[in-house]
Amino acid sequence: xxxxxxxxxxxxxxxxxxxxxxxxxxxxxxxxxxxxxxxxxxxxxxxxxxxxxxxxxxxxxxxxxxxxxxxxxxxxxxxxxxxxxxxxxxxxxxxxxxxxxxxxxxxxxxxxxxxxxxxxxxxxxxxxxxxxxxxxxxxxxxxxxxxxxxxxxxxxxxxxxxxxxxxxxxxxxxxxxxxxxxxxxxxxxxxxxxxxxxxxxxxxxxxxxxxxxxxxxxxxxxxxxxxxxxxxxxxxxxxxxxxxxxxxxxxxxxxxxxxxxxxxxxxxxxxxxxxxxxxxxxxxxxxxxxxxxxxxxxxxxxxxxxxxxxxxxxxxxxxxxxxxxxxxxxxxxxxxxxxxxxxxxxxxxxxxxxxxxxxxxxxxxxxxxxxxxxxxxxxxxxxxxxxxxxxxxxxxxxxxxxxxxxxxxxxxxxxxxxxxxxxxxxxxxxxxxxxxxxxxxxxxxxxxxxxxxxxxxxxxxxxxxxxxxxxxxxxxxxxxxxxxxxxxxxxxxxxx
Numbered sequence: 001x002x003x004x005x006x007x008x009x010x011x012x013x014x015x016x017x018x019x020x021x022x023x024x025x026x027x028x029x030x031x032x033x034x035x036x037x038x039x040x041x042x043x044x045x046x047x048x049x050x051x052x053x054x055x056x057x058x059x060x061x062x063x064x065x066x067x068x069x070x071x072x073x074x075x076x077x078x079x080x081x082x083x084x085x086x087x088x089x090x091x092x093x094x095x096x097x098x099x100x101x102x103x104x105x106x107x108x109x110x111x112x113x114x115x116x117x118x119x120x121x122x123x124x125x126x127x128x129x130x131x132x133x134x135x136x137x138x139x140x141x142x143x144x145x146x147x148x149x150x151x152x153x154x155x156x157x158x159x160x161x162x163x164x165x166x167x168x169x170x171x172x173x174x175x176x177x178x179x180x181x182x183x184x185x186x187x188x189x190x191x192x193x194x195x196x197x198x199x200x201x202x203x204x205x206x207x208x209x210x211x212x213x214x215x216x217x218x219x220x221x222x223x224x225x226x227x228x229x230x231x232x233x234x235x236x237x238x239x240x241x242x243x244x245x246x247x248x249x250x251x252x253x254x255x256x257x258x259x260x261x262x263x264x265x266x267x268x269x270x271x272x273x274x275x276x277x278x279x280x281x282x283x284x285x286x287x288x289x290x291x292x293x294x295x296x297x298x299x300x301x302x303x304x305x306x307x308x309x310x311x312x313x314x315x316x317x318x319x320x321x322x323x324x325x326x327x328x329x330x331x332x333x334x335x336x337x338x339x340x341x342x343x344x345x346x347x348x349x350x351x352x353x354x355x356x357x358x359x360x361x362x363x364x365x366x367x368x369x370x371x372x373x374x375x376x377x378x379x380x381x382x383x384x385x386x387x388x389x390x391x392x393x394x395x396x397x398x399x400x401x402x403x404x405x406x407x408x409x410x411x412x413x414x415x416x417x418x419x420x421x422x423x424x425x426x427x428x429x430x431x432x433x434x435x436x437x438x439x440x441x442x443x444x445x446x447x448x449x450x451x452x453x454x455x456x457x458x459x460x461x462x463x464x465x466x467x468x469x470x471x472x473x474x475x476x477x478x479x480x481x482x483x484x485x486x487x488x489x490x491x492x493x494x495x496x
Contacts, residue, residue: 002061005365010254025063027216031225034071035095040274042260048293049257051108067215068111115211123210136243140173142185142198148178151239158231205236223251283436285428288313294370314490322381324422325388329397345387346400352380356407
């Protein structure tokens with residue numbers, strides 16, 4: 001049986017024990033991108049949050065059916081496409097392709113299903129028809145409106161009051177200011193589909209209700225998305241779905257990630273303060289971007305500034321270096337004998353390593369606390385580094401760190417962090433950071449070769465001069481018996 005877990009439910013406003021509709025299975029629907037522009041780092045927080053959520057549940061034995069949609073019919077898509085003089089669907093397809101490239105580069109697992117509005121029109125029309133027939137929606141001037149007053153529970157997710165509502169949809173034919181469009185009458189220059197109410201296109205909210213129903217059924221286990229979608233989007237989804245399905249519960253657990261903020265503002269394309277994830281990944285390793293998102297609890301706000309990603313890379317490097325140090329330790333004695341002879345630092349490493357997996361599970365099973373899980377990993381890394389300074393650790397410490405290495409392997413499987421070998425990680429750091437620093441790998445290695453030649457000739461002054469020049473460029477040189485290797489110096493803002 002899969003492991004139980006607890007999750008904060010936005011609907012109940014408390015952490016609850018998760019009880020699936022079907023034993024061992026989780027149906028998860030996540031609101032995806034409106035593809036009128038590229039994915040930015042604010043969007044990617046939700047993408048990484050739910051990717052790791054799915055990854056962890058599967059690691060714990062759950063069978064997850066993960067659905068994330070594309071909104072490829074939308075006012076902004078139409079506007080951008082018209083301005084560019086191309087077909088709106090072609091415009092959307094371009095950014096869907098870019099999105100797939102970005103999430104693949106970020107190391108995310110693709111959903112099991114990725115429905116699109118443009119290919120779900122029949123399902124959308126069927127749901128609108130059911131709402132009209134049940135008296136929850138009404139046609140007017142070629143559009144169809146949802147009647148918020150027809151659903152007494154409207155506002156139960158967000159706390160909004162019907163008598164204070166006013167939807168942003170155009171007012172033509174609306175009976176109540178809070179009523180919202182399910183079907184929008186066709187306008188010149190817009191994509192359109194035929195319906196019993198006339199040509200038009202879907203409103204924003206109906207699409208997810210219809211796609212979730214088709215993919216996962218009338219009632220689904222977990223619905224996710226950003227906190228900014230609670231109202232009006234998710235509130236409207238509840239109203240539409242429960243009215244269309246005779247009052248059946250639409251979603252049992254609502255899961256919302258907090259916003260990524262620049263100062264006191266959230267990041268958004270409409271605000272013009274975006275950093276596209278594709279641009280970020282040209283300069284920074286994917287795992288450090290993942291770690292950046294996971295360092296805070298998913299429901300908390302996440303600050304973003306110029307130090308955010310450099311800090312995350314420095315943090316990630318500390319984990320890799322600790323694991324690498326542990327992997328280099330040898331010895332075949334029983335752990336107890338080594339601990340007894342090597343003292344308190346060895347005992348601490350063995351204790352933290354032995355309990356690491358249970359503590360990982362404890363953090364993640366309690367409302368998906370990645371911040372605590374990362375904290376545990378850094379605690380273990382610090383203990384390994386202290387132990388590594390013991391003069392006999394490298395020769396005899398293998399049995400001491402064995403549980404720690406097993407813990408790091410579980411951490412990698414559960415989160416996607418520490419998933420590379422040490423050399424592969426360093427290769428990606430060099431590939432991403434050297435161009436950003438104005439350097440090339442060939443140029444650095446030429447200087448390393450010159451320094452090696454100077455050392456061979458016992459020209460120590462020249463060797464030291466080259467080392468100093470490399471360090472000034474941000475390159476750390478490490479000498480060993482067989483020669484030298486090098487790494488990019490990683491410095492976070494806390495070193496200032």
